[in-house]
Amino acid sequence: MDASLTTEGYDPGFLGPAVPLPTSSAPTQALTYPHFTVVLDLDRRLARTTAVNIDGESVRDLPRTGEWRLDPRAPAETQTGPDVYARNDLDRGHLVRRRDPGWGESDEARRATEATFFYTNAAPQAAGFNQSKELWLGLEDHVLEYAETTDTRVSVFTAPILGDDDPPYRGIRVPLRFWKIAAWATADPGTPLAASGFLLDQSELVDTRQGATAVAPLGAFRTFQVPISDIAGLAGVDLGPLVDADVLPRTGVRPTPWREITSAPDIALR
Secondary structure, rough: OOOOOHHHHHHOOOOOOOOOOOOOOOOEEEEEEEEEEEEEEOHHHHHHHHEEEEEEHEEOOOOOOOOOOOOOOOOOHHOOOOOHOOOOOOEEEEEEEOOOOOOOHHHHHHHHHHHEHHHHEEEEOOOOOOHHHHHOOOOHHHHHHHHOOOOOOEEEEEEEEEEOOOEEOOOOOOOOOEOOOOOOOOOOOOEEEEEEEEEEOOOOOOOHHHOOEEEEOOOOOOOEEEOOOOOOOOHOOOOOOOOOOOOOOOOOOOOOOOEEEEEEEHOOOO
């Protein structure tokens, strides 16, 4: 059996306060890897949610190794494989970042980083990095730096929003938005858990008309800090205690406004 395939995935007790794996009413299959879990939506052929534990004290700086491949534990027809990404401007976007599960003993960390290259952990993203996408990829780093003042462990949840209006392409629907939640323990016994929710919008970059994916001018990735309750509604997932742990202040009966993020100092973490 591939050493990257394991029964020990995301640990809901990793932070101390219990944070269960998000659930959905959609038909799904949970696939466990070292330090993370992917919940595959069997109809949409993409992750409904992913969850990874990150131990900031023992993360290893490892060279990039691993090749994209299908997970043999799930039927091939339920996964979005290489054909979707061929000859177009779509990237295989990691949901769980390659470096995030890469902690612990050297061999264990290497297996974990290589496991992030299963297609179950990928989703189509418009090619071309810019400041907004760089910020999206670095959100975990920013939260980890903040969390080090109290606790070096963070759990991160990431997935596409699988909307009914996502454009069809090669047998799938390309997601236009992605969500991410970072959670960490606090030193306050009254509020032992804190979390921040974010959303990335790539709608202006995806065009699947006439069977081709085109990229609009750079600058169209937009990142927002949003209420976690909004993410739960948009993504169709039960986020359990993460909703009440949200650091964004509530505004009474009025909806909490979304905060557009253009740089790390824009992020509210308390």
